[in-house]
Amino acid sequence: MILRPPRSFSTTRLPIELELGGRKRKVQTASAVLCYSRMMFFQCYPTFRRFDCKVFLTEALRYFGGAAARTMIDNTHVVVLRGSGRDMVPVPEMAAFGERYGFQFVAHAIGNANRSARVERPFWFIETNFLAGRTFSSWENLNQRAREWCDKVQLDLQETHPRDSAGAVRGRAAASEAAAVVDSGSLPAAAAAGRYRRVCRAE
Numbered sequence: 001m002i003l004r005p006p007r008s009f010s011t012t013r014l015p016i017e018l019e020l021g022g023r024k025r026k027v028q029t030a031s032a033v034l035c036y037s038r039m040m041f042f043q044c045y046p047t048f049r050r051f052d053c054k055v056f057l058t059e060a061l062r063y064f065g066g067a068a069a070r071t072m073i074d075n076t077h078v079v080v081l082r083g084s085g086r087d088m089v090p091v092p093e094m095a096a097f098g099e100r101y102g103f104q105f106v107a108h109a110i111g112n113a114n115r116s117a118r119v120e121r122p123f124w125f126i127e128t129n130f131l132a133g134r135t136f137s138s139w140e141n142l143n144q145r146a147r148e149w150c151d152k153v154q155l156d157l158q159e160t161h162p163r164d165s166a167g168a169v170r171g172r173a174a175a176s177e178a179a180a181v182v183d184s185g186s187l188p189a190a191a192a193a194g195r196y197r198r199v200c201r202a203e
Contacts, residue, residue: 009034009064010072010108011057013048014123019135020142027142028052031122032060034068038157040122041150043143053078054097063147067103075107085109 013030020027028048033040041063045052061067075084081091088107090098098105130149136142 009060009068009070011060012074012076013056016044016123016127016131018044018131018142021136021138029123029126030056031126032057032064033122034064035072039064039154042122042126042146044139044146046139048078050078050091050093053094057097057101061101063150067101069103070106071098071103073105073107075110079105080107083107 009032011030011032013028015026016029017024017026019025027044027046029042029044030048030053031040031042041060043056043059045056048056057071073079075088079090079094081089083089085107086109088105090105094105130146134145136145
């Protein structure tokens with residue numbers, strides 16, 4: 001199935017082991033893929049709570065130049081309030097975040113391997129290509145090199161495999177998708193985490 005722009009991009013996350021700051025550790029790796037051109041972006045975090053998810057999605061929107069109309073997720077509790085698949089209801093905080101940037105969260109049907117594979121397959125590629133033989137001095141170093149690697153992958157694919165498995169011309173697909181995404185602003189505001197405190201007034 002070919003997804004015409006600006007239908008959706010898919011996102012998910014998985015723990016991956018790597019060497020960071022001189023020691024082995026597991027990091028939460030979040031990946032997003034534009035479903036038409038298969039353009040990919042990923043970053044790594046020590047945790048992946050709602051704030052981390054919003055930080056990642058903000059960075060992905062900057063990288064892609066905007067938002068597709070739908071963001072496909074894997075029924076993660078970070079976004080989901082209740083239900084699954086078509087019946088999924090997002091947490092109000094995350095629904096408001098999507099509305100702010102012009103997209104809606106939509107969950108994969110549980111067990112729909114064809115759709116989830118669109119994003120999960122790149123994790124194998126990340127582990128066997130990006131991480132192979134690499135060590136990282138800091139989180140900043142890790143995520144900057146991840147961004148540079150994504151740039152290189154997009155360029156290499158367009159040069160060595162100008163057509164994807166469905167026969168679409170990669171460069172044309174990327175340009176078409178870039179023109180079709182919902183403009184989220186040239187510099188989206190940073191994600192924020194709400195904090196509450198009780199104040200007792202002195203009598």
